[in-house]
Amino acid sequence: MRDVEEAEKSLMVTGWFPFDTREYFAVAYLFQLQIAIIGGLFLVALDSLIISLIMVAPLRLKVLANYFRHFGDKKSMNSLLSLKNLISEHQGIIRYVEDLNASLKWLFLADFVVKSYNISIVLSNAVSIYEFRNIVIIIYYVLQTRGRNKSELAFSALFLCFLLSQLYCFYFHANEILLESTNLAENIFKSKWYEQNSQIKRSLIIVMIRSQKPLQITIGDLHAIENILFVKIVKAAYTFLLFQYLGL
Numbered sequence: 001m002r003d004v005e006e007a008e009k010s011l012m013v014t015g016w017f018p019f020d021t022r023e024y025f026a027v028a029y030l031f032q033l034q035i036a037i038i039g040g041l042f043l044v045a046l047d048s049l050i051i052s053l054i055m056v057a058p059l060r061l062k063v064l065a066n067y068f069r070h071f072g073d074k075k076s077m078n079s080l081l082s083l084k085n086l087i088s089e090h091q092g093i094i095r096y097v098e099d100l101n102a103s104l105k106w107l108f109l110a111d112f113v114v115k116s117y118n119i120s121i122v123l124s125n126a127v128s129i130y131e132f133r134n135i136v137i138i139i140y141y142v143l144q145t146r147g148r149n150k151s152e153l154a155f156s157a158l159f160l161c162f163l164l165s166q167l168y169c170f171y172f173h174a175n176e177i178l179l180e181s182t183n184l185a186e187n188i189f190k191s192k193w194y195e196q197n198s199q200i201k202r203s204l205i206i207v208m209i210r211s212q213k214p215l216q217i218t219i220g221d222l223h224a225i226e227n228i229l230f231v232k233i234v235k236a237a238y239t240f241l242l243f244q245y246l247g248l
Contacts, residue, residue: 015032017031047166047169047170050104050170051169051170051173053100053104054100054170054173054174054177054217055173055176056096057093057096057097057100057177057180057215058173058176058177058179058180060089060093060096061093061177061180061181061183061184061215062180064086064089064090064093064184065180065183065184065187066187067086068086068184068187068188068191068207069187069188069190069191070191071083071086071188071191071192071193072191072192072193072195072196079196079200080199080200083200083203083204086207087203087207090184090207090210090211093215094210094215097177097181097215097216097217098215100217101216101217101218104217105217105218105219105220105221106220108170108217108218108219108220108225109219109220109222111170112219112233115163115166115167115233116233116236116237118163119160119163119164119233119234119237120236120237122159122160122163123160123237123238164234167230167233168230170225171225171226171227171229171230172227174216174217174225174226175225175226175227177214177215177216177217178214178215178216178224178226181211181214181215181216182211182212182214184207184208184211185207185208185211185212188204188207188208188211189208191204
């Protein structure tokens with residue numbers, strides 16, 4: 001009976017300890033649990049920091065777009081000076097996004113590869129529990145099954161939701177940079193640019209031309225991060241799963 005109970009005990013992650021884990025199982029398990037909690041908190045803090053840094057750019061662009069949209073509403077002798085300040089802010093946002101992209105693009109490339117692989121593995125494990133390819137049959141057997149298989153599938157589903165939600169948070173806010181940078185020209189056009197002198201009109205046209213090139217965060221030097229990329233990752237995971245079943 002004792003041997004059966006010991007066989008059922010297993011650590012969260014297989015690893016080496018400088019003591020007998022069967023005799024001191026509680027110590028080893030608590031140690032791994034503590035590491036998991038600390039690692040989870042660190043991951044949340046890191047993701048929050050990266051998302052906060054990304055969110056700065058679209059927020060600044062929204063404020064800038066609002067200023068451009070109402071540019072010329074009030075008659076002022078300092079219209080040219082105000083425009084210079086707005087252009088300076090636009091250039092500052094461009095430099096910020098370029099520096100941010102240079103710092104994060106290789107991190108996002110590694111994250112893209114790792115998460116695509118993890119999503120594929122989670123899907124593969126979830127489906128292989130029941131060894132059925134038809135999703136309707138899988139759902140039916142999930143509802144009918146009790147015990148370890150169901151708990152393993154629940155863990156896989158929760159982990160998959162975590163991976164997808166984490167990806168979506170990154171890609172949604174990065175996509176906002178792209179959208180807000182291209183919307184700048186539209187807001188300039190909605191302003192009273194036609195009431196300005198020729199010098200201001202030329203400056204506004206230059207800003208509009210520059211805003212046609214969207215600001216973006218990229219995955220390495222491969223692809224811009226946008227919402228459609230989230231769909232491509234799911235498609236890539238499905239392709240990997242399909243290749244496993246076909247034995248390719």
